[in-house]
Amino acid sequence: MLTISWTRVIDGVDEETGRVPTRAGLWQAMLDKAENPVRYVPAITASRIVERYADGFLRESERGERFLVQRVTPDEEAGVVTFRNLDDTDLSLIRNEIGTDDQGRLTLTLSITLDEGPTAAALSQSAYLRDLDSDFCGTLAAMTAVLRRTALHGVPAPH
Template sequence: MLTLSWTTPVTVPGDPATARDRLWRALLDKAENPVPYVPAITACAVVERYADGFLREAVRGERRLVQRVFADEAAGRIVFRHADGTDFAEICDQLGEAEDGGLTLTLAVRLTAEATERAERDSGYVRALNRDFEGTLAEMTQALLSAAARFGELAGVR
């Protein structure tokens, strides 16, 4: 299976000592309530909760997405495993650290075997995925940074 990824540096406004924690909190909020963070998702509901995550149903365009969500704070990673027959086996949001010590955010998509075969045959499909996910990462990052700043204000961090 093919994995595609996009990474961007992120600068969380406010206290640098709490930046990662506030960005993590925003990622968790995005996992449960993606509508303000991901423009293509128009509705989402958590259907069931588990000790290690939850099951959610989201609406993206005409599609209903069913995703099993796993959050690993120590690794800075949230994984969305698809159980709905889309082209994606899973999507991952990953916090990281840049060489200069700043934070990064990576959005990675692992395609299903069928979608991987399509990507190998059709460069237009890969270009469309790239446009879609580059745009998603850009808009998602801005929304996450706003949420992280808001969480800082709620905690009295300026």
């Protein structure tokens, strides 16, 4: 599967109050966005929470002609809200994640993970993505083997 992400800085002093966004304030806004996406996502025209769970909720939304069913799981400690698509869509996962940049400013990262079909289509249409995929899949395979071995047997002594 292929994951693509975009990150933006959430900064700026409010002209009326002189306040700047805080992590706690951004987290509360992200929770509201998860429950009331029509306020935040122009493409979503309707949404409702169908069921609540101890760790999140199930919501149905309309995005253009598409009807979405998503399992929403907030993780405040990690600063992540995960939207797992349960319907027939190209995306298996959407994440909204709070972070900080190298200057300590708050950031929001939106990432999407494509299902296998759209991933294959994207890779077949772009030599650049195909090369990246091949390189990093090989790197991940090598890293995984060494990490697994080290996890099982400990860090090797220096030569």
